Amino acid sequence: MTEFLPQRPWNTIISDPLPGRFSKPRTCGLSMLIDKGLGIRETLDLVEMAGPYIDFLKLGFGTAMLYSKSILQNKINILREHDIQIYPGGTLLEAAVLQGCWQEFMRSAKKIGFSAIEISDGTITLDRKLRRELIQEARNMGFVVLSEVGKKETNVHLPIEEQLETIEQDLEAGAFKVIIEGRESGKSVGVYEANGSIRKDDVDQLLEQLKSIDSLIWEAPLKSQQEELISRFGSNVNLGNLAPSEIISVECLRRGLRSDTLRLTNNPLYPPVMIVE
Numbered sequence: 001m002t003e004f005l006p007q008r009p010w011n012t013i014i015s016d017p018l019p020g021r022f023s024k025p026r027t028c029g030l031s032m033l034i035d036k037g038l039g040i041r042e043t044l045d046l047v048e049m050a051g052p053y054i055d056f057l058k059l060g061f062g063t064a065m066l067y068s069k070s071i072l073q074n075k076i077n078i079l080r081e082h083d084i085q086i087y088p089g090g091t092l093l094e095a096a097v098l099q100g101c102w103q104e105f106m107r108s109a110k111k112i113g114f115s116a117i118e119i120s121d122g123t124i125t126l127d128r129k130l131r132r133e134l135i136q137e138a139r140n141m142g143f144v145v146l147s148e149v150g151k152k153e154t155n156v157h158l159p160i161e162e163q164l165e166t167i168e169q170d171l172e173a174g175a176f177k178v179i180i181e182g183r184e185s186g187k188s189v190g191v192y193e194a195n196g197s198i199r200k201d202d203v204d205q206l207l208e209q210l211k212s213i214d215s216l217i218w219e220a221p222l223k224s225q226q227e228e229l230i231s232r233f234g235s236n237v238n239l240g241n242l243a244p245s246e247i248i249s250v251e252c253l254r255r256g257l258r259s260d261t262l263r264l265t266n267n268p269l270y271p272p273v274m275i276v277e
């Protein structure tokens with residue numbers, strides 16, 4: 001993955017995002033999936049059908065620990081062969097921090113072939129010094145580092161100033177992107193209300209002060225959230241916690257090939273809609 005392409009300023013909203021949908025390898029327009037136990041054959045099907053649309057795949061929570069070594073190795077290899085970054089859930093790193101064995105955890109993740117690591121404190125408490133050390137050490141080990149901001153407990157909203165400070169410090173320490181917590185539910189967590197709608201004031205405040213929205217990955221498991229973020233920020237907004245079964249549908253949303261964003265195709269620059277040439 002090319003990490004150092006220039007990023008757009010936060011307020012460059014792509015009003016005409018098509019046909020500007022970026023292809024892999026890309027530094028924005030990323031799609032991150034949460035995998036809650038796909039088998040090897042399902043993984044093969046997934047990459048065959050949707051490999052070009054997937055940038056990151058997270059083995060959710062502690063699921064990486066429940067596979068045999070050969071299955072885990074196989075899964076990692078399949079994904080990496082399709083240029084998909086693979087990493088264990090942030091929760092597993094948090095468990096390793098709790099146990100005081102995060103260095104060993106990172107070494108074992110590297111050894112088996114994970115290409116990325118998530119540094120989060122959704123459940124545990126992490127002081128800034130250790131957070132920085134985790135990010136830097138993971139970078140030094142050659143991982144692509146994703147950090148995450150937000151708490152998993154429902155209705156706990158970190159003050160925006162605190163979130164901004166964390167985002168800036170994580171990027172400065174070497175995080176490739178910062179994930180905005182949304183969990184699998186997308187409800188009553190992070191920037192989401194109990195019904196899954198986006199807390200617009202929070203997002204506005206975040207964006208007012210960030211240099212680039214491309215530094216963020218929005219966990220957006222619900223279609224309404226994906227649609228709203230694509231409509232607001234364009235087809236190349238970074239989205240996470242997407243269900244593997246929905247990745248093709250999300251790509252349709254990004255490209256205006258679904259009712260909710262169909263207006264994007266009504267654009268003289270949009271190539272004629274043809275199934276095959």
Ligand SMILES: O=C(O)[C@H](CS(=O)(=O)O)OP(=O)(O)O
Nearest residue numbers: 060061089090091120183184
């Ligand atoms: O996979 C994890 O560890 C969790 C899962 S969820 O987002 O809380 O549903 O996510 P993470 O964002 O990696 O902390």
